[in-house]
Amino acid sequence: MTTRYSFGGDEHIFVECDEEMSLEAFFKGMSITSALREAKIRGVTEICPANASFQVRFDPDVISPDAMMAELKALEAAAQAAPSTLQTRIIEVPVLYNDPWTHETLMRFRERHQDPTSTDIEYTARINNLDGVDGFVKAHSGAPWFVSMVGFVAGLPFLYQMVDRKRQIQSPKYLRPRTDTPRLTVGHGGCFACIYSVRGAGGYQMFGITPMPIYDPNQTVPYLRDFMCLFSPGDIVKWKPIDRAEYDHTVAEVDAGRWMPRIAPVTFSLSEFQKDIDGTNARIMEALNGH
Amino acid sequence: MAINVIKPGLSTTVQDLGRPGYYHLGIPTSGGMDTLSLAAANLLVGNDAGAAVLEAVFLGPELEFTADAMVAVTGADMPPKVDGDERAGWTAFKVKKGQVLSFGFLRAGARAYIAVSGGIDVPVVLGSRSTYTLGALGGFKGRKLEAGDALPVGAGHAVAEGRSLPDALRRKPGLPAELRMLPGLYWHRITEAAGKTFFDDTWKVAPEADRIGYRFKAGHPLEFVARDQPFGAGSDPSNIVDACYPYGSVQVPGGTEPIVLHRDAVSGGGYFMLGTVVSADMDLIGQLQPHTPTRFVKVTMDEAIQARHDRKAVFDAIGAALV
Numbered sequence: 001m002t003t004r005y006s007f008g009g010d011e012h013i014f015v016e017c018d019e020e021m022s023l024e025a026f027f028k029g030m031s032i033t034s035a036l037r038e039a040k041i042r043g044v045t046e047i048c049p050a051n052a053s054f055q056v057r058f059d060p061d062v063i064s065p066d067a068m069m070a071e072l073k074a075l076e077a078a079a080q081a082a083p084s085t086l087q088t089r090i091i092e093v094p095v096l097y098n099d100p101w102t103h104e105t106l107m108r109f110r111e112r113h114q115d116p117t118s119t120d121i122e123y124t125a126r127i128n129n130l131d132g133v134d135g136f137v138k139a140h141s142g143a144p145w146f147v148s149m150v151g152f153v154a155g156l157p158f159l160y161q162m163v164d165r166k167r168q169i170q171s172p173k174y175l176r177p178r179t180d181t182p183r184l185t186v187g188h189g190g191c192f193a194c195i196y197s198v199r200g201a202g203g204y205q206m207f208g209i210t211p212m213p214i215y216d217p218n219q220t221v222p223y224l225r226d227f228m229c230l231f232s233p234g235d236i237v238k239w240k241p242i243d244r245a246e247y248d249h250t251v252a253e254v255d256a257g258r259w260m261p262r263i264a265p266v267t268f269s270l271s272e273f274q275k276d277i278d279g280t281n282a283r284i285m286e287a288l289n290g291h
Numbered sequence: 292m293a294i295n296v297i298k299p300g301l302s303t304t305v306q307d308l309g310r311p312g313y314y315h316l317g318i319p320t321s322g323g324m325d326t327l328s329l330a331a332a333n334l335l336v337g338n339d340a341g342a343a344v345l346e347a348v349f350l351g352p353e354l355e356f357t358a359d360a361m362v363a364v365t366g367a368d369m370p371p372k373v374d375g376d377e378r379a380g381w382t383a384f385k386v387k388k389g390q391v392l393s394f395g396f397l398r399a400g401a402r403a404y405i406a407v408s409g410g411i412d413v414p415v416v417l418g419s420r421s422t423y424t425l426g427a428l429g430g431f432k433g434r435k436l437e438a439g440d441a442l443p444v445g446a447g448h449a450v451a452e453g454r455s456l457p458d459a460l461r462r463k464p465g466l467p468a469e470l471r472m473l474p475g476l477y478w479h480r481i482t483e484a485a486g487k488t489f490f491d492d493t494w495k496v497a498p499e500a501d502r503i504g505y506r507f508k509a510g511h512p513l514e515f516v517a518r519d520q521p522f523g524a525g526s527d528p529s530n531i532v533d534a535c536y537p538y539g540s541v542q543v544p545g546g547t548e549p550i551v552l553h554r555d556a557v558s559g560g561g562y563f564m565l566g567t568v569v570s571a572d573m574d575l576i577g578q579l580q581p582h583t584p585t586r587f588v589k590v591t592m593d594e595a596i597q598a599r600h601d602r603k604a605v606f607d608a609i610g611a612a613l614v
Binding site for chain 1: 311312314315316317318416423425426427428429433472473475476521522523524525526530532533534535537538539540557558559560561564566567568569570571592595596598599603
C-alpha cells in the first residue's frame with residue numbers, strides 16, 4: 001500500500017492511500033485525517049476523508065503548499081504507529097427491499113441497464129452467485145457496513161461491506177446514468193453501497209428504499225435537529241429488512257416526529273477484525289441489540 | 292423592505308461568498324461563481340464585500356422594489372433598466388419605491404451580480420446565505436427564485452448615487468478564454484500524447500455548464516495508460532475508487548469531455564481527474580457562455596501562487612477604489 005501525494009491546484013492536497021479499496025486503506029486515511037484535525041494546523045480549512053484517499057483544503061496565504069505537504073507527510077509517519085481502533089457508533093437502517101418506488105424507476109430506465117430483462121436485485125444476485133432475491137437480501141443485510149465516505153451530494157454515505165473480499169457484493173453502475181433516483185434509495189456501484197440523500201441523477205443499482213431520512217436541511221426531523229446530516233465517515237450501518245407494513249408505519253411515525261433510529265456506541269479494532277471477521281461483527285451487533 | 296419577484300429570470304439565486312467547512316459531508320461551498328464581481332457590486336452600494344446578492348445567469352429577473360434602495364449590477368454585460376430606462380453597469384443607481392428593475396439582453400459574460408444596499412436578508416444557514424439548490428439548502432427556500440417570491444432586504448448605509456468602478460478594474464475576458472491548470476491528481480492515467488493534445492486543443496464550453504461544473508467539448512478524446520482496474524474502482528479506464536473532487540478539478544468521464552467542478556461541486560465520485568484549475572481563474576469560468584473557445588494552460592505551483600497574488604491585488608484595488 002503506497003501513499004501518493006498530489007496538489008489539487010493551489011488550495012488542495014489530494015492523498016491516495018491506496019489505488020484499490022480496502023478497509024486498511026480507509027483506516028490509514030482515517031488515522032491521518034484524525035491526527036490532522038487534532039494538530040489544528042493554521043491554514044487548514046477542510047479535511048475530507050474518502051474511501052481509500054482523502055483531501056485537505058488549505059489557504060496558501062497562511063501556509064505554503066510545500067509546508068502543508070511536509071506537515072501531512074509527517075502525520076502519515078506518526079499515524080502508522082497509532083493503534084487502529086475507532087470509537088464509533090452502529091446505526092440500524094430499515095430497508096424495504098424490492099420496493100415499488102425504485103421498481104417503477106428502474107423499469108423507466110431499463111434501456112440504460114446491463115440486463116433489461118431482470119430487475120437490479122435479480123441481476124446483482126445472479127452475477128454474485130446469490131440465490132435469487134432472498135439470497136441477495138440475506139447477503140446484503142447479514143453483515144454490517146462501514147461508512148467509508150460521505151459526499152457526492154449533501155449527506156450521502158458510501159458504505160463498504162465488512163466481509164472478506166470474496167464475499168463482497170459487486171455490481172457495475174448503469175451503462176448510462178439515470179436522470180432520476182427516488183430519495184432514500186439504497187443503491188450499489190462497484191463494491192460500494194450508498195443511500196441517496198436527495199432525489200436526483202444516479203448510476204448505482206437500486207435495491208430498495210429506507211423510510212429513515214438521513215438529510216434534512218430544515219432540521220425538523222428530531223434526530224437531525226443538532227445537524228442536518230446523519231452520517232459521518234467511520235459510522236457503522238446494519239441494514240434491517242422490513243416489510244411494507246413496517247415501512248408505512250415508520251414513514252407515518254417519522255412524519256409525526258416520533259420515530260428515532262436505533263444507534264449504539266461501539267469500539268472497532270481493525271486488527272481484531274482482520275483476525276476474526278464474523279466474531280467481530282457479532283460483537284458489534286451485540287452492541288446494537290443491547291446484550 | 293422587500294423585493295417582489297415579477298419574473299425570476301432563467302436561474303436567479305441568492306449568493307454570498309460561500310459556506311466553507313462542510314465539504315466532508317458533501318455540502319459544497321456554493322457562493323457566487325464570480326466572486327470579484329460579487330464583491331464589487333456590494334462595495335458599490337455600501338455593503339460589506341460578502342453580503343448576499345442575486346446571481347442571474349444569461350437572463351435577468353424583473354424585480355419590484357417596495358422601498359427606495361441603491362442598486363449596482365456587475366459581472367456580465369446585461370444592461371439594468373429602471374422602469375425601462377437603461378442604467379450603467381458597475382455603477383450605483385437608485386431604485387425608488389414602486390419602481391421595477393429589469394434587464395436587457397445579455398451582451399457579454401454569463402452571470403450578473405445584483406447588489407442591493409442592505410443585502411438580501413435571507414436566513415444564514417451553516418454560516419452563509421448562499422443557495423445550494425441540489426441540497427435545497429440556504430438562499431431563498433433552498434431554490435432559485437420564482438415569480439411571486441418576496442425577498443427580504445436588510446438595512447443599508449447611505450451611499451452616493453453614481454459611484455462607479457474604474458474601467459481598468461472591470462473584468463474583460465479574452466478570446467479564447469484561458470484557464471490556467473496545475474496538472475496532477477490522476478494525470479498519470481493518460482498517455483503523454485493525450486496530455487499534449489489536452490493542452491494543445493481549443494475546447495468549447497458545452498451547453499451543460501452550470502454551478503456544479505462546466506463541461507467542455509470539441510477536443511481530442513484522451514488515451515489512457517493500460518492497467519488492470521484496481522478493486523472497487525469500476526471497469527471503465529476513467530474510473531477510480533470514489534474519491535474527493537477538489538474545487539476546480541478537471542475530470543474527464545470516459546476520456547471525452549472535461550468537466551471543471553465549480554461552487555456547487557459534487558464533492559466526490561469515481562472519475563479520474565487530470566489536474567486543477569488555479570483558484571485565480573475560477574471567477575472567469577463563471578462568466579463563460581456556452582460555445583466559448585477555451586484553452587487549458589499548463590502552469591507550475593509557483594505560477595499558480597503568483598496568479599493568486601495578482602488576483603488578490605485586483606481585489607484590494609477594487610476595495611481601495613470604493614472606500
